[in-house]
Amino acid sequence: HEDGTTRADNGPYAGRLLTEVHAELGLDLVGRNNAWARERQKFPLLIKLLDCKAPLSVQVHPGDDYARAHEGDELGKTEMWYVLHAEPGAELVLGLAKDTTREELRRAITESRLEPYLHHVAIRAGDHICVPAGTLHAILGGSIMVEIQQNSNTTYRVYDWGRVGKDGKPRPLHVEKALDVVDLGVVQPRVEAAQVVEEGEGFRRAVLCRNDYxxxxxxxxxxxxxxxxxxxxxxxxxxxxxxxxxxxxxxxxxxxxxxxxxxxxxxxxxxxxxxxxxxxxxxxxxxxxxxxx
Ligand SMILES: [Zn+2]
Structure with a gap:
């Protein structure tokens, strides 16, 4: 992503930025399936390692169409997490705890009483969690995760646990955009088990998350x-x-x-x-x- 690009650390492109390698190799690097992303000069995927000590904000990401229309040609953000390490009792926020309306959610956000609306799930090492665009979520503390996502940094923050930024003021929220994109149908979602699709001598393959991206x-x-x-x-x-x-x-x-x-x-x-x-x-x-x- 333009906010911070990976560098190749070996081979003929050692030391070069991924954006440069992408510009040079084109579809030979990303593949024909990603011609659409290349037309938008985007690398399709972003993978991060997250060491989460303190809770991150409660947020939601737009889908592709909304991001393109409202965020200057950014991609939407469907993402997933794979839990590498979780302290005992570690949790995430995933989806809503109950059925609600946009108006009710707006009031809860603006009156800073969102917590009863948040669905918590326990996590352990080896778990994976699929987070389609529109799903309200927060990574809480006490975990180390791999985050796999569309190559986008578009985040609409709705709740920051009452914290303030370095300047002593609360960080800005993005209430209207969040309400535009939040999927109210994601109520108490279940965390699915990995689906083993192939097994052989010394080898097992399981699908974790499957989406358009x-x-x-x-x-x-x-x-x-x-x-x-x-x-x-x-x-x-x-x-x-x-x-x-x-x-x-x-x-x-x-x-x-x-x-x-x-x-x-x-x-x-x-x-x-x-x-x-x-x-x-x-x-x-x-x-x-x-x-x-
Ligand atoms: Zn997120």
Missing amino acids: FMAERIELAAGSVLRGTCDGDTCEIWGTIDGRVEISGLDLPAVRFALLPAALGDYAVRALSRATLLRTYTPPPRPWLNEQ
């Missing part, structure tokens, strides 16, 4: 096993080792590190140097409406 999978490998795949030009893939150590086509990848596999890479092999758990993220083919825009 990314697919996220958890891959578990036994020590010594080798998983082969192909990047055939449709999508880049981002692999992250979250436990153990692997080698991807000669690149050493201990936990917790991520590697970007260019869409035009061709065949690759993931070798587990120990028992390993990985996150694999890639992009699905665009829906017709993404092309029309």
Whole structure:
């Protein structure tokens, strides 16, 4: 993202900014599925490591159409979290605790009594949480997470736990925009279990989150096993080792590190140097409406 860009740390592009590599390689880097993002000069995905000590604000992100119309061609933000570490009792805010109207929510926000409307979920290491655009949410303290999301920084804050910023004043809220985009249908959402879709000798693949913008999978490998795949030009893939150590086509990848596999890479092999758990993220083919825009 333009607010802070990744640098390549090895290979022929070592030291170069991801934005420069993207400009040079184009679809060979991101893949045909992301032609729409390239037209908007956006890298499609953003992955962050979050070390959350204090609660983050309660917020909501717009979808693509709203962000494009109101935020100067920004992308919307559908995101997910994978919990690497959670202290006992760690929680998140996800969705609403009860059915409510926009008017009722507006009053609760402006009168700073939003807390009874917030649905809390307990989290443990290994959990994943899918957060579609429009879902009211907050990361509370006591966790370390991988955040996988559309490459956007558009956040509408509605509640900041009564805190003030460095200047002694409360940070600004974005009440009207938040009310425009908040999905009132997300009431007490369940945190879904990972869905195992493939299992073989020393290998297990589970789908975590699937949406219009990314697919996220958890891959578990036994020590010594080798998983082969192909990047055939449709999508880049981002692999992250979250436990153990692997080698991807000669690149050493201990936990917790991520590697970007260019869409035009061709065949690759993931070798587990120990028992390993990985996150694999890639992009699905665009829906017709993404092309029309
Ligand atoms: Zn968020």
